[in-house]
Amino acid sequence: MVTDRTAVLIVRAWAEPDAPSSLRxxxxxxxxxxxxxxxxxxxADPDAIAEFVRAWLAEVEAGASSREEPETTAEDNWLNDGGANAG
Incomplete structure (x- = not known):
């Protein structure tokens, strides 16, 4: 029996010009x-975004059913602004 291995990843990116690192x-x-x-x-880090996408694609290819806890967390990659720009 063939199972559906469809996965979805939506990335929304924007720039915050007043931030030290503007990419979000x-x-x-x-x-x-x-x-x-x-x-x-x-x-808030382009390399972390790319690393996350690569890891997610590898999991999809391997047939992982879900990703409970990402290896890279938002807290690890968000600027040290106390989450003031989170949104």
């Missing part, structure tokens, strides 16, 4: 379409 991104993702297990993570 929010990723909404699931590796279990149809289950309703969506996760959201925020970034």
């Amino acid at each position: 991104a929010s990723a909404r993702y699931t590796s279990a379409v149809g289950v309703g297990a969506w996760h959201t993570i925020k970034f």
Whole structure:
């Protein structure tokens, strides 16, 4: 029996010109379409965004059912601004 291995990753990126590092991104993702297990993570570092996308794609290719806790957390990658620009 063939199972559906469809996964979805939506990355929203924007610039905050007054911030020391202006790039912000929010990723909404699931590796279990149809289950309703969506996760959201925020970034302020381009390398962390790219690393997250690569890791997510590898999990999809390997057939991972879901990603409970991302290896890279929003707190690890958000600027040390106390989350003032989170959103």
